[in-house]
Structure formats: structure tokens, C-alpha cells
Amino acid sequence: MPNRREFLWASQALAILAALNRAHAGTPAQQVASDEDFWREIRRAYLRDPKLINLNNGGVAPSPSLVLEAEIDAIRYSNLLPAQRMWGELEPKIEDTRKRLAALWSADPETIAITRNASESLQIAQFGLDLKPGDEVVTTSQDYPRMITTWQQRERREGIVLRQVDFEVPVRDPGDIVALYERAITPRTRVIHVSQVVFMTGQILPVAEVCALARRHGITSIVDGAHAFAHVPFRFASSADPGQGLDCDFYGASLHKWLSAPIGTGMLYVRRDRVRRHWALMAAPPAMDDNIRKFEEIGTHPAAMHNGIQQALAFHDQMGAERKFARMRYLKQRWAARLTQVKGATLLVGLDPNLSGAFATIQFDGVDPGKLASTLLEKYNIVVVPITGPAMKGKPQFTGIRVSPNVYTSTEEIDTFCEAVEKAVPTLRA
Ligand SMILES: Cc1ncc(COP(=O)(O)O)c(C=O)c1O
Structure with a gap:
């Protein structure tokens, strides 16, 4: 149960954050990254399981208390008379969420749909395209399994062809990835599907x-931003600033990962000129053909979730996207520098800001990542994720544990984790 002080923080969180923001306005993000006083305040914004150290924020993240309280309040308020209070009063506020989300990533609000998760967003993109038998989709063997399964269902049902390219880890030169996609293009390529951050390793x-390459070839681009949104700073291309920003056709993201928005929230960006000819996953009337809201025609759902995104956006904005990125990199740097000294350790991503951000996967030769993850949980109360890379020549290309702290993670927790790994790894070596 939250104590009185924590309740107080939740109710005053935005005022406290705004004051913190003002006080650090002129300080470079790199400097704030190691300012423990600043991050102690952020840590107080969250309620945590006191028994566990959570280093799996990449799967799904907790929301700060102010988001959670707004969400719960809206559920209670809705429940008093849902048809009126939820449909009538709270549902229309989705438009404020759309506008605020669009503004923070420099998008036109008419290109942003609010969904329930990245899977829904990406499946809208994947299933809504007209493709003919033999048309090709290019992606990698390190893309998300559900999105691969989606293309494979289209293969079985419609005879399209999925090409999954392999790449070595760690990636040293991002240009190699562009070249990899370029080599995979054939006259039948219709779609390029690319992760902005690879879920297996944290690779950016x-x-x-890649999207510019797709555009030059007249190919549709779909970006899986599940792990990137509100983590890696970027903005969408806009006509006001030609040649800048991400010019993709579709972008799908979870908001319950790095934005810390209510669990069960996602977003979909559809380039304005693609809205009209794209089919919705759940049918919408022809009058909505050119309306981004056709992708939100999902039937009854809790307005509390999509409205709670607004508190998460305010929290993210006051904390500062650049500060957040710098802090998360600082924490990763701290554990990575120490654990790469362990015998047989390999970090599966490079540390530069264009190569990785908040999280990374580390491999320990001869150590089963599943056993390491369960030892960390059972003996040391630390949650990480075991990762097995795609199969290559009959065996996994890599294995490791994925470590994803968050803005509320303390440096003491990082050090406790490092110590636990240093103790556990030698006992698990085959
Ligand atoms: C790369 C990637 N894409 C898509 C998803 C699906 O996200 P969601 O669970 O929000 O649907 C995930 C989830 O971890 C992911 O890592």
C-alpha cells in the first residue's frame, strides 16, 4: 500500500516535476543523467514491488502513480453510469490524447490512431495492405515473433512471400543494415518491415x-517502434520541415513500455496520404475512409486507458525526452562496463547512442540464459529476461539475458544486480 508521503507525491507529481524541469532547464542532459537528486525524485513517482528489482521494463513497464491514479479514478467514474459517463463524457477526450501525442512527436494529429498495443497497431498496418500472391515482404530474423506470425499467416492464406534476412550482432555500422535491406529488394518487394529497436538485443x-530506401523504390515501409517510442528520441517527418524526421508509411508502438502509459495502450501512425487506401482491421463505414479514426472502430473499451496516456505524456515531457534517454544510457553503461569484465561475457550491442539506448543483452559463454534468469530471480530477487536468438545453422545465433532498467531504477539496484551476476555466472558454467 502506498504511504501518505507517496500519495502526496502522486497528487503533486506534475507540479514537482515542473519545478525540477525548470531548475534543470539549462543543464545538459548528459550532466543530469548522473544527478542522483534529480532521479531520486523521479523514483518517488513510482510505486514498486519492494521485494524485487525489476530489470524487465522492456516487456511492459509500470506507470508512475499519477498515471495509475488517473486511470483508476476514470474507471470508478465510468462505472457509475458507463453509457453516459464513459461513452458520453470520457470517450471524446481521446481527441486531446491524439493531439498531445502528435505534438510531442511533430506529427499531424490526423495521422495518429490510439490502439491497445503495438501488436494491434502493426497488425492494422500488416493486414490492411492489398497484396497479391508472390508479392514480397522483407524483414529480419530478429523481428518480433507475433509480427512474423502475422506475415506468415498472409503467406499461408494469400501466397505472399516473407523474406527474413539475418544479421550479425553486435551491429558495428548501421549502414550495414541499410545495405542488407537493399540487397534483399527484388522487383516483387512491396513491403519493408523494420524494428527501430530490436527486442532481442536493444540494437537501434x-x-x-531504411524508410528512405523503401520510398526510393516505391516500397511501403512499416516501422515496429514497440521498443523505441518514448525511449529513442525522434520525430516524424512533417511538411513544415521537409527532409527531416522519420518518413515511414506506418509506425506501430506500445505506450505501456517506454512511455509508462496505462497497460493496454498503443499508437499507430499512418502517413496522411496512406489513410484512404488502407483497410482497417475492424471494419469502418466508407464515410470514414479518409479518417484516421477508422482504425479505432473496435467497439466498447475503457476510455480510462487512452485518457491516462495524457498523464504519461505530461510526465515524459516534464522529465525531458533527452534527459530520460541520457539517464537510461547512463544506467546501461554502468552495468555493461562492469559485467563485460566477467570471463566469457559479450555485450550484444555497441554502446554508442546510435547503437543502443536503455537496454542491452549480455551473453555469458557456457551459461544457459534461462538458468541464469531463474537463479537471479530465486536467489537474488532480480527480474531479467532470458533471450535466445534466431536459429542459424541449426543453433541459436546468440543467447543472453536482456537487462532493461527504467528511469526509476537506482544505481544501488544496478550494483546489486552486477554483484549477483558475478556470483551466479561461475556456478552455472557448463
Ligand atoms: C519489437 C516488438 N514488437 C511488437 C511487440 C508487441 O507489443 P505489445 O505487447 O504491446 O503488443 C513487442 C512486445 O514486446 C516487441 O518487442
């Missing part, structure tokens, strides 16, 4: 360049 991919 050069999505702007």
Missing part, C-alpha cells in the same frame, strides 16, 4: 535510412 536500427 537506422530506420530513417
